Amino acid sequence: MSKCQEIAKRQAGPTAQADAAFGLTASEAAASIARGELTASALAESCIARTLSRDENVRAWTVFDPEMVRKQAAARDAEPAKGALHGVPVGIKDILFTHDLPTTYNSPHFTSHHPKMDAAVVALLRAAGAVIFGKNDTVEFAVNGRRARTRNPHDPSRTPGGSSSGSAAAVADFQVPLSIGTQTGGSVIRPGSYCGVFAMKPTWNVVSTEGMKACAPSIDTIGWYGRSAADIALLCDVFSIEDDGHTLPEALDGARIAICHSPVWDQAEPATRDAMERCTALLKKAGAKIECLELPEPFAGLTGAHKVVMQSEMRSTFLPEFMALGDTLYPELVATMRNEAGYSRADLRRAYNLAAECRARFDELAAPYDGVITPSTAGEAPLGLENTGAATFNRIWTLLHTPCVNVPGFFGPNGMPVGLTVTAPRFADRRVVAVAGLLNTLVSDAAHQS
């Protein structure tokens, strides 16, 4: 049992199984429902009760309607199992369209915005039998501007990270076993690290972004949160993610693992430095072959290139909003729309070319390894809700399109979670999930032994 599960069981107290069902992982809940030991309705009631009791502290939702959740759960109970998530509640970041709930982008201009369609991922979740639990709070448009009201479940005085703030917090706080987020900079992995949950950003474009408010389409990526590697893999199944054929590692003993400090290592805080050291030591002890992967010179330009790509593409994707709302949009977005940074089309072409070159090179550099381990964040979640932390350690992987999984299990000097990222060449999605699961087990077991 993970540390988080223990906390949940403790908080839940001695209750009947259905009452404590919110503590189950998605895989456990789905199996329990499939065996007839748990109903979708009982699970929904448990998650609703958990959410209502915790909402004042965590504030993970922009739109939450218990009656709609109950209706979906009752429908699941009344029909044969549809798929791998039959009856399992899932939270949806509020920049993804849902035909039956508004999509507000957490923007004051879109409070009653409601495209009557499901985003591709929402349709796939429904096809798998999931119960759409509500819309998770987000940084405005998943970029900047208004922050989510969400607090970090581990310490309400700290940010859960952004922009997928509510998605990460809702899973970390046991309100739902799974949730969907999106990443254009570091918006899936960062909140995963700060909230201490598994978080996956798959290879770019293997999961359709249709029905997501676009930001920078050449790097926008759908991602998801869960409390176990098995749950992360379950969503890989639901989204039909194929691997590139590399054999999945079954143990860390003999695995070839690269430690990659990345070009932004000088910004790592002690919490992250300690986690990287501890991880390396544990892997060595477990029999993994550890090597250091230094990224060659061109990779140092990726952080700057990411900024050029993101801001340049935003000038196209947010043009309709800018035409309609102009200077009433938040100041940083207006500055981007006015191209105050002065990025030329030649700058964008150079950024695209550098990204393309480094994608091909990283695939080759990382090919020999079962996984590449790199920081998820500079350190623990900052204090306050205004500063959601920086995407410093995520941007280059987002631009490289590589699959990334945040592995929870490390903690900083304030007792807050700090995650590490497992990455690999593009399309090695299943491999990073497998390595992330093995690494989390290794770290959790060590924590219990110490």
Next chain:
Amino acid sequence: MSKCQEIAKRQAGPTAQADAAFGLTASEAAASIARGELTASALAESCIARTLSRDENVRAWTVFDPEMVRKQAAARDAEPAKGALHGVPVGIKDILFTHDLPTTYNSPHFTSHHPKMDAAVVALLRAAGAVIFGKNDTVEFAVNGRRARTRNPHDPSRTPGGSSSGSAAAVADFQVPLSIGTQTGGSVIRPGSYCGVFAMKPTWNVVSTEGMKACAPSIDTIGWYGRSAADIALLCDVFSIEDDGHTLPEALDGARIAICHSPVWDQAEPATRDAMERCTALLKKAGAKIECLELPEPFAGLTGAHKVVMQSEMRSTFLPEFMALGDTLYPELVATMRNEAGYSRADLRRAYNLAAECRARFDELAAPYDGVITPSTAGEAPLGLENTGAATFNRIWTLLHTPCVNVPGFFGPNGMPVGLTVTAPRFADRRVVAVAGLLNTLVSDAAHQS
């Protein structure tokens, strides 16, 4: 006056100006409305009458509601000018969402499909004052399966091309001055060539595809049709397309033009070979410096790479439809979803890398030229509506992300239009429009003199 305009004036006969307003280009109509010589309502009535009188022959629309058009036009007449397209009717390909009209994808499974939102381009058109005229027929999902019912306005026994069949035909037939299409293979440029109108596929990702049914997001591109280069440029304004800073050529005398037969030249029919020869001769006579641009060896792999990219990405984008509809989808789509071609993730990675390499190389190769001229189609529009022609000559440019404009003005042995494409490095969008305009004028003038 272009040949097309002459035909329209002839067909319209001696009528009052408002009655013949359908024959105006968008630029002419917008200027006339701005001067108070024409109302949006009179223009709408003229286009409605033209459409109703021609619909039996051309069948360019899946959804067309004259009352809704009249309401929009009346609203434009009752308010100050909103933008560059105030009161101008625009057709919208029926895979782009419109909040007030259904979006059927021309699929039997989506006849009442109606997401209540505007695609980004539709929102931008409305912001510019455009009147959304209706939804243009398309090949099913803009890919394959059911064909548009649309006929080529120049010969109803021939295809208008696909997949943006109705968008191209409606403009060519003077039912609307402008329309929007989409291209993933050759779906904007090919119908432009077959129907004898200007067609633009801008640089990938400079126009937001939000609210378009996705097909292959790394190459999906919004495009548009018009009857003059000025109208094409007008939509570049509406979509805020910036060029890369290269000076726009003002004359062909002294311009440096590359003739690129492309790696698929062996599939060019006599009509296209003749057009390329005639174009080259006219350009030389006009004082242009003509060079031959041979694409190096790796470019020969782009056609194959395009297929891998398109089919592999479709397996993600159409997954929700496949989960819901399975084998009731059309057979070619089912085959793609089942990956009957057997493309691996390694194949996709190679295709992405080849495309990226060639993008950078083509930008360098084409940089010295004011424009690169290459075929738009193998030849004239095929007979019948089932065969919408092939994207042979378009795929590599779609994969290269370069801006392309189809230049009308050439004709084949059956008197059908054949177009040529002007392309250039990525982000030289304004430049290709300028060169396309100059070339069309050159060809039209020569036709009048001969």
